[in-house]
Amino acid sequence: MNDKTPNRCRIVLISPSGVNADDFASMFRAAIAGGDIASIMLPSHGMDEASYQAFAEKIVPIAQEAGIAAIIVDDTRIAGRVKADGIHIDSGKAALAEAIESFQEKMAVGAGGVKTRDDALELGEERPDYVFFGKFGYDNQPEAHQRNLSLGGWWAEMVEIPGIVMAGSDLASIETVAATGTDFVAISAAVFGAGVDPNAAIARANAILEASAPRFETVA
Template sequence: MTDRTPPNRCRLVLIAPSGEDAESFGPRLLEAAAGGDVASLILPARAGEAAFQDFAAPIVRIAQEAGIAAIVAGDTRIAGRVGADGIHLEMAKDELRQAVERWQGRMIVGTGGATTRDDALELGETQPDYMFFGRFGFDTKPEPHRRNLALGAWWAELVEIPCIVLGGSDVSSVEAVAATGADFVALSSAVFGPDADPRAAVEQANAILDRTAPRFGN
């Protein structure tokens, strides 16, 4: 979190882009953090354990120093080694249940990968800390995917476990996600794309959410 008092509405989650090393991404993450409230940063898994750890270690540190929870995807060992705040795991229900039982309490344990309501409910039975609707790297269109919006709206209405819904490549897509009642909207290319200004994008996203997002508990 980049604010001591988080806003009582849908908040931003950032997803690190693929193909960047820590030296180039670190400064852009700091720019994004300077733009306003960011709840967490997800680091999607990369090929090669050593390379992923080399990337994750400094980025986790930068995120945490900026008050942003750092979540490592796909590798519990690396998450532990780099001192991440959480792990994101997409796996079968029984495996996920074991991971939740082992790691929850020490780390945030989130999951995703569900493309239907039944799949989401199955995974939700393991009591993860959040459910993610979307696929890393698939925010290639300006607007959020309609299926993700529908799943997020359904989940937010019926299930207490928080959900994150992937936005689109345009910052304005946060408005449609927030309207579903989702707890968090995830942005990646909208903030870290080749032509994006990370600080300006986060500022704009928060301004839109401040203006349009429903307040929780009201």
């Protein structure tokens, strides 16, 4: 990571499905060497509890050593066991409220599963640390999904809680995401897809953001 945090949209990585922990560790380390990354989300992608925990135990320390926040998805027990930096709740308002009450003093708690503005506002009432616009594994088209762009832009304009918007499978899509004013752009296939060099992808992604992303206002 860079020593100085960029004052613009930053990258959130999402681990892909179908990759074992050792292989992904190598991919992730290569990505880290490419430049600034704010955090990484680790969905279970259908793994059983033991396999998911073993995967997280391998990846979380790599992230934390690099100053990257490691976020577990929808499993508070594993998040606690692996000493993750955050828990992402994709399973509704009740689960989000419970996680915030139980864990927000110890780790970040974020919200996903947003399909409409009403969904976002309902989740926002619980004051999560961020709201995610997108769905894991659905960055299978070059461009970002139009609904996510629309929701993310509206959220950035109306609400102070940080937003994360999922990009597409083409790195060029992150410019469109950043133009919404969102705080973070989530990428997965564009960095970890078949035939992609994660190091070069992260370097290019940061170059695109540095050249085109709006700068955020600084608070004195």
